[in-house]
Amino acid sequence: MNRYPLWKYLLLLAVLAVGVLYALPNLYGEKPAVQVSQASGDAATPALVQRVQRTLDDADVSPIEVTLEDGRLLALYDGAETQLKAAGVLKRQLGDDFTVALNLAPSTPDWLRSVGAEPMALGLDLRGGVHFLLEVDMETVFNETYDRYARDIPRFLREQSLRYSRASREGDAVRLVFPNEQVMDEAQSALGSEFSVLQFKAAPNAQNTLLATLTETEAKRITDFALQQNLTTLRNRVNELGVAEPLVQRQGDSRIVVELPGVQDTAEAKRLLGKTATLEYRLVAQGKDAQAAKRSGNVPAGTELYETRDGQPILLDQDVIASGDQLVDASSGFDQQSGSPAVFVTLDGQAASKMFDVTSAHVGDPMAVLFIENKVDTSYVDGKEVRTRKKVEQVISVASIRSAFGKRFQTTGLERGEAHDLALLLRAGALAAPVNIVEERTIGPSLGADNIAQGRLAVIVGFLLVVVFMVVYYRGFGLFANAALFMNLVLIVALLSLLQATLTLPGIAGIVLTIGMAVDANVLIFERIREELDAGNTPQSAIKSGYDKAFSSIADANITTLIAAVVLFGFGTGPIKGFAITLSLGIITSMFTAIVGTRAIANLVYGRKRRLNSLSI
Template sequence: MLNRYPLWKYLLVLFVIVIGFLYAAPNLYGEDPALQVSNSHGDALQVQSLDQIKDVLEKDKIPFKSVSFDDSQILVRFHDTDDQLKAQGVVAKALGSNYVVALNLAPATPAWLKAIGGSPMKLGLDLRGGIHFQMQVDMNEAINKTLAQTVQDFRTDLRTERIRYSGIRQQKDQIYLQFRNEESRTKAMSYLREHYRDFLFTEANQGGRFAMTAAMTQKKLQETQEYALQQNITIIRNRVNELGVSEPLVQRQGADRIIVELPGVQDATRAKEILGATATLEFRMVDENADPAAAAAGQVPPGDQLLYNKNDQPVVLKKQVILTGNHITDAQSAFDEYSRPQVSIKLDGSGGNRMSEFTKDNVGKAMATVFIQYKPVGKPKAGEKPKFKKVEEVINVATIQSRLGRNFRITGLENINEAHNLALLLRAGALIAPIQIIGESTIGPSLGQQNIKHGFQAMVYGTLILLVFMMIYYRKFGLIANLAVLCNLVLIVGAMSLIPGATMTLPGIAGMVLTMGMAVDANVLIFERIREELNAGRGIQQAISLGYERAFSTIADANVTTLISAVILFAIGTGSVKGFAVTLMIGIAASMFTAITGTRAIVNLIWGGKRVKSLSI
């Protein structure tokens, strides 16, 4: 029979609408200004910390809604932002530097909705306020680090294979190897070509010397740059987690840039200090036979390097690096048995083995811990790459008392705050290549609220105009289309709330308005087609059936082409553009469902299979 759905189709439409309403509901409850308190060491918080926070707030007469555990953190909810800002300084001072106290907005979703996974939409930076950073990675330093490590690998391998060489050093973007005779060079080239296929080896006879050069292949060069970018993104995400920011955005932009968005964060100084710092450690042997005073005067022995400690005293170190900070898996700040600040370090398996093998043969000798930072020099002009200054400082010289393993500690730090910051940076990871913040913007929460207000007003006014027009022009069918538009809006909000990673931005609100217009446009095509069939003398039931069937191909073509555009925007866009694309894709799927399947179900229920003399269309 024409215009009748089987029962399962009606139930399917009802199920989708109910689910949409259910997961859109958390957005009605809003959010509470809150403090998110976590342990900077990553340890779980205790009940004592919760009680301490309550006592501090009550003592300073700062009203709060609740204090509770949220996963491994403590969440303190407030009635307004003024109380939230007052409480941040008070709580941070009371808990000390071992805790991270971050401003946050906590959803006020009821427990029964949380139990089924309900949560409000995640708001982007333009709606919630926060900080936006644009960072640039120094790819030249990433390549230099790779070449420096390869130089060490070449030396180790040639010694193991008993192939004699006169010298191996880095020359700009390649490695220069020199040998005593042709036979040694031939053996070395044969071995290295077999084991280092990512390098191109070329003979280089200069002044009768037997030498060769090794340069990265184009593929190796691209892999090095890609690895540096991806590894830096991972490490920056770890550092963002250390800041205690909820729902951050860290993504690549182009070949050497990273975008970081921190919703709800207003302390730009602290964020820049942690995200922009490029810190790592190197462990090297002290050349105890060298004279530091002579080295400071310019007489540095070959194979050594002159550095200074915090007191500007010269220290002569071997250039060979025993271990780098890349092998550090954990770092914790604390006090030693003499109440002096220290950082306890844990290495991965490879680093532990290397440290163990080296120290077993060097017991009684001095080993130095070198702290390395890359600080930006000036601000790059348009089109220029950032420049960095490498700052190396000896923070500790200690005698190796016994064979070390995966766990050891660094002492000689001035205060516990310095130990805490060093531990945080090392725990979050050492950046593969230095980065510089080349763009920064801060959006206040009041501006975000204003954006939400204006965007909501635009959506409401636009929707009201659509509803009135459809009701007047298409009468009862217009009311059905209006109901479909409202359901379409609910489904978009429900999907945006349900999908992990989906973020609503100001352009996303524009995408919602656009998809509502597209949903009405689909109904207009259907209703006009029904009118044409009625004018052609078709029966009412046949006109309805043909109207939906023949309009479907046109509606599908229009939506598919828009969907392709949305996919392209999502693939190549960043930030707000991605937010618009996500909303548009969800809106297209929702509008196709409500405008075709949804309205057809209602029309079938009202007019399907019945004797109807006229249609209100």
């Protein structure tokens, strides 16, 4: 009656063995590490390993081990103090060609890694690290959009031979003034077909004037695109920094959360996350006096006035040949002829074709490289923080086109550090809008260790209290439930490790809650067995009826809780998701261990006894 076939016991043992195997890496902990990666984005080489080892040995900060992992070099240490000294030594000796960061590396043995067993990922509150809350500057997005249309619309009107008196940017609109009503009507019809994302309306209190504004649909699309583009770019930049297990996610309509677990030195991340540097390649306007344009303020049509780095004015054509968002690759290095820092860029197909056409037609003419960077200067007035947006535009290089080129070329005129940063930013992609760091929190590794210790203590205390209660109240069957509860904990940790789900403090709360909920099923089963015994049924029959009749109640209770956990995961963010994950996994594993696990033990202990007069329950 209460016997399992051999295959069920073997299946249960196999599940438990796999659970122990994948939970085991979490017992080995982590060691402080110094992470070194090449600024160019190339993978670290064995030669770099030898160089780093030699540098650290000479400085008397020898690591326990230097390893290569996913193209990154990790130097492992026993303590954080030596780790900090080693990071300082490497930053001084390796220079700007390498990115040096502090990290934590798992101490998992190679034999466990060979089967894919890794420790579970720890969240910011457990591992330590940095939390940034970034706000996307949507005002700049729309300013740049309207500036672009203020250039494109007059160009279109000239191509269509439609006369206009004046075209200018006016707030969130482009104002177009025409000589008479007939021309305005013709222009409105042509513009409506060409610029379908704009709406053209007659300006109030002004004759023969149109105002071009974005439609609501287009404005929303631009907002969503800017936020999504920034999300993608920030993820790429974090990946360039070589941070393990980062979190970059949207919060609300204009904010982005960036969490870098394990990172203790945040200066590099903070410096690069918010940068919006990019390049534009333009022809220098020929036959026009830049000095006169600067003195008078009258800039010739079709040109724009800029300054070189030494403060000299220069006129550039409005048409952009190629820009940073059309680059598919970028790396920093040195010009072979002059030895000055350079950025080697590769254009996409469309930009490469245009670059080739323009350089073919303008051999001997000068071409300029315009460096553009959006900054936010923070100052304090009367104790209040004031942010001022600033756009820096400088011509960093002017060179004559010697011959036609297209897909790949180099840009000079930058300092060494600027070349390195610009190559990284171009490679990761340009931000669609500037971002401002509105909140920054750093959690030290010691606080993370305290959180882990307290969380571990909570799990142990909760587990022991449940164990004592089950043994006192249900005696022998309580021991069965405790064995299943231990199996449940092992399987939860194994699944978190296998799925590489991030464990946070709320996640630990979910595990503690699961411990209490895991024995609920056994309580229902054991009480049902007691009822069957009180009704006069035999012990064997009571065991069978207890498990069979309690199953529907157990399934209903756990399924409804699982639905709530799924909803929390779907609509929650950050810590709520961590709680929902551990709760969901705990429900699934507790169903298995409470029903299959405890019955397997009960069948093993009582199932082979033909004459059974009583049960220890």
